[in-house]
Amino acid sequence: MLTTGAAVNWAGNIRYGAARVHRPGSVGELRRIVASADRVRALGTGHSFNPIADTSGDLVRLDGLPREVDIDPRAMTATVGAGMRYAEVAERLQVAGYALANLASLPHISVAGACATGTHGSGETQRGLAAAVAGLETVGPEGDLTVLTRADDPERLNGSVVGLGALGIVTSVTLDIEPAYEIAQRVYTGFPLDRLGADFDAVASAAYSVSVFTDWRGEAMVWLKRRTGGPEDGGSGGAAPEEWLGARLAAGPQHPVPGMPPAYCTDQSGTPGPWHERLPHFRPAFTPSKGAELQSELLLPRGAAAEAFAALRELGELMAPVLQVSEIRTVAGDDQWLSPAQGRDSVALHFTWSQDTPAVLSAVAAMEERLMPLGARPHWGKLTTTAPEEITARYEHAAAFRALLAESDPAGKFRNPYVDALFPPL
Template sequence: MAGTGHFTLKQGISQLTQRPKNWAGNVAFQAERVDRPSSLQQLQSLIARSAKVRVLGSGHSFNHIADSPGALVSLDGLPQGVELDGDSARVKVTASVRYAELGRRLHDKGYAVPNLASLPHISVAGSCATATHGSGDANGNLATSVSEVEMVTADGEVVVLGRDRDGDRFDGAVVALGALGAVVSLTLDVVPAFDVRQYVYEGLPVEVLDDHFAGIVSSAYSVSLFTDWRTSRINQVWVKQRLDESGGSPAGPDLFGATAADGPRHPVPGVSAVHCTRQMGVPGPWFERLPHFRPDFTPSSGEELQSEYMVPRRHAVEALHALEGLRDRIAPVLQISEIRTVASDGLWLSPCYGRDTVAFHFTWIKDSAAVLPVLGLIEERLAPFEARPHWGKLFTVPPEVLRSRYERLPDFRDLARRYDPSAKFANEFVATYVLDDA
């Protein structure tokens, strides 16, 4: 979800003298005010008396998904907490906690979450609400670790939904785009802490993927392919190897024709790797290796735009070839593109719902006028594969087309009417792409 990186809030209500923006600065929010309650009771009262309200997260979205015609609410003022229950192998996390902080605290206690996104500075609640993900054939998106959701609904009441108690309804409430209520805490499944080593390989011939895509993306716990779409080679393959799964054996000097890098690399060619997580096979804790960027590096602004499209994994090679025909349009406005795999899940609004997925991610230059036409071309090429865009990134897919790609959307609308009958948490984005059935 979009967030608070570009403005400072005081306790209570902040009247806006300057429109707050998202992390990348390409979206200026239209809210009348920004609230920063300091207690759960204040939040409940605020929501109950508001006609329209949306919750802000950490700022790493690129469209109007978090905007509100009424009030915006930052949960950063609420008491933060990370409560581990080792007996049940679960941790309760308040909404504004970032994965970087969660990772450190869990690891100190001997635990981990199964996967992390490339950037660890994003909030737990916002990431799960939009089905943000990492990489790995057997790894679901971050929301698949959620076992319980605690939220404040439209009438100001606190509602708790659990996987073990609420079954199908719970599956609709985890990836909810902020449309059901203000999530104040999530309970996540945890696993024993583990160590990872990371290698980067360079110069993978694209044609190798025709026969070996599955072998490459399943060659380690987490694998990412980076390309700038300028040549017939994949620039880099990032391989994150769990030591307890590799038998302690380091990776070899080549990978399907790609050769091991002779030093640390940044995904974007020519950029210093100083802020990237440790490479060259040096072992380290999971939370310092699964992301691409170091937890102690905090980005202040993003000179970029982002898009991402999720395609059924069985169509990975076909989709890749479809996009290759757009190299001359993609490359001039691109910084880097990442290709990852994500496991299928049963969360209604997850782009990975019901299908093992390959995700095509694009980090663009910060020029909307130049980028948006290219998105239309990409979406046209990926249309035969029913690509689902990431909810928090830029896309131009028509609403009726996007809605047709989520079979549980009617059920989600019923859930929204149950918890938010007056559409208090809805905004134009949510209404257009999710709640409207026209």
């Protein structure tokens, strides 16, 4: 199906320049669209904040393809439609008694779009979402259909999952699964920022998944998502002390963004519940985060955390006019070539900004001037002011990815200006 009208991203700051937007109802229809296109890209749910998904030619949305979740209990994998949102995949896995290891802060995003940009959740032992990918089915430039699996070609898979949408249109993704489990979430407020650097290891390892929210000027709020029966709660479900590391158990439910309704967020009462109803901060039926916002994020080597926190506290006043909230998470290192956590355990420093693009970019530039020298890598789906060649210089597999692009798409059908700037055609 061909849809008309300009497509914009979720935040409304990017108007895609595609001549046509398609919503194919079958893989066969998608293959024909790709085969006859000069330039073509997939659009997931449009939650990226930059023109990564854009094309001057044909944009294809995959949410019209059959929404299949095919569970293989022997392999402990589920093969899911690439355009499906994590919310629906998670719900269907849970009903069948299975789970994913982790989720991002929101379940609204598509599986392929999230993996293509290196999207991550939080947790000392938790890698980015792309690390759970055991296989991909992709439509190539001639409309050809290829299947790539971890078992058959692990190195090529590591190069392809965080593919920035430039290696073809992914039609299905095979994900590692595990038996369903429960999470209990609690929130502590009033965490003193003075303690953050010294106590960060204790904070980050206090639960299966931990998020710290702050504006870098006042105090911090810590969201602890404990896996019940896990080592950090001694198997008890996690009795919560009223006071913890100088912070207090929150008096009631919280939202990460000041002034937003806590009812939009997942349960924080400490009552154990299904993994997918606790790991994301935001419930699928509501707007995640604020909506009127821009975002940027840097992933740094874990050892640089304290130095980065000190720099950000110095920038607190400068960022204040445009910063809504900042989130600190940890991500375990992985092997995906373009994962911002490739080869190193990382601390992820996220910024939810206001929608004043010029003022936000000026704040991002000031922040990146301090943090890029610490070895930071920007999130592929968010805003950055760092030059493309400086970004790719931070990836040991950048040259291999460039070669993979040239081999998989010799005519550059899936390229766009965002990709060209990072990985110029060979």
